[in-house]
Amino acid sequence: MAIETLVLGAGQEVGKSCVVVNINGKRIMFDCGMHMGYNDHRQFPDFSLISPSRNFNDALSCIIITHFHLDHVGALAYFTEVCGYSGPVYMTYPTKALAPLMLEDYRKVMVNRRGEEEQFTSDHIAECMKKVIAVDLKQTVQVDEDLEIRAYYAGHVIGAAMFYVKVGDAEMVYTGDYNMTPDRHLGAAQIDRLRLDLLITESTYATTIRDSKYAREREFLKAIHKCVSGGGKVLIPTFALGRAQELCILLEDYWERMNLKVPIYFSAGLNQLASMIYRYTYLCQI
Known part of the structure; x- marks a missing residue:
């Protein structure tokens, strides 16, 4: 069993979630977000760390997006249409519906209102979403003969999912953002009992004690x-x-x-x- 993790964003910072895991020879990118606090090269993950030659189709087996917030999906259109990744991208059906709205709204605000340099276009967003494969919760998806993934309900926002990945004898979960307290339109996160070799979890408020x-x-x-x-x-x-x-x-x-x-x-x-x-x-x- 061999597992390696490369954190391209959201490590000791809030924003730009992007983690690449090499698990038994399969490389999966979890989330592809932007950092809303920067307008320079720090805005997007440093994708050259995945492949110095920028041949990302050979470097990655797939991309998994946990939900539609920009700190988790904001760099996706740039990565697929500008950087050239053309492999499979997985997310839930609600995320697939809302992600292009978020991306287009961001593009309009930054370009049309602020006059900043355009990182990706409306056409880029449309072409990016054609690469997306939508999945249902608890649906086991066979990406290839060795790699399978499954989405679990995460709460947080509609369509948010925690993703289970299995490659050979190695198993892992990437939670993305999740919520264990039900609110008025979403329930608490739910996942099966699993015996994992790796757990990557969101922990932004891990040390915060809130009122009820x-x-x-x-x-x-x-x-x-x-x-x-x-x-x-x-x-x-x-x-x-x-x-x-x-x-x-x-x-x-x-x-x-x-x-x-x-x-x-x-x-x-x-x-x-x-x-x-x-x-x-x-x-x-x-």
Whole structure:
């Protein structure tokens, strides 16, 4: 058994998640994200570390994307269409639906509004998504005769998955971002009992002790109610898809219980498109 791990991003930093694992001769890239804090070469993982010759099709067996947030998928279109990777890319169906919306929204903001250099185009995004193979949760996918993968429910955001990989006698799991506390539209992460040789896990808040979710929601709603009852307006900036949908559900439920007539507005564009996909996916699950 031989396992080697190359961390190209998200090692001792938040952002640019990208880990390449060589497991019994198969090299898998887990996530292909960007760092939102940089606009220079530090924005993307250093792909030359995978293959100095930049022949990435020979260097990788496949790419696995855990979910649609840009710190996990933001460099994918650049890697496939600019760097030339043309092999298989795996992600869940909701991730495949939402990832191109995230990428295109980012491209518009950076190029059209900020005038920064274009790293990838709309055509690049479209061509990139043609390479994506969507998978169901708990579906075992045989990538080749030696490599199999399986996705498990991760919570966090719709479509987020932890991925199990088996090559010969070696087994591993890459969690991506996951959530063990259920919220109003997602359950807690679930995975089978497994005997693993390697576990790579997200740990951004591993040392953080938070108040209970219900206490935080109560204080949040109390502050909003106090403001609108006094004739004020509340602006809630949310930078992540999933969080916006969770807050809409929370507020709608509270408005009904308190019989409040104050209108609630949310921004159009990306958030509106994402909410339609959220609603469709939820209906399919029930």
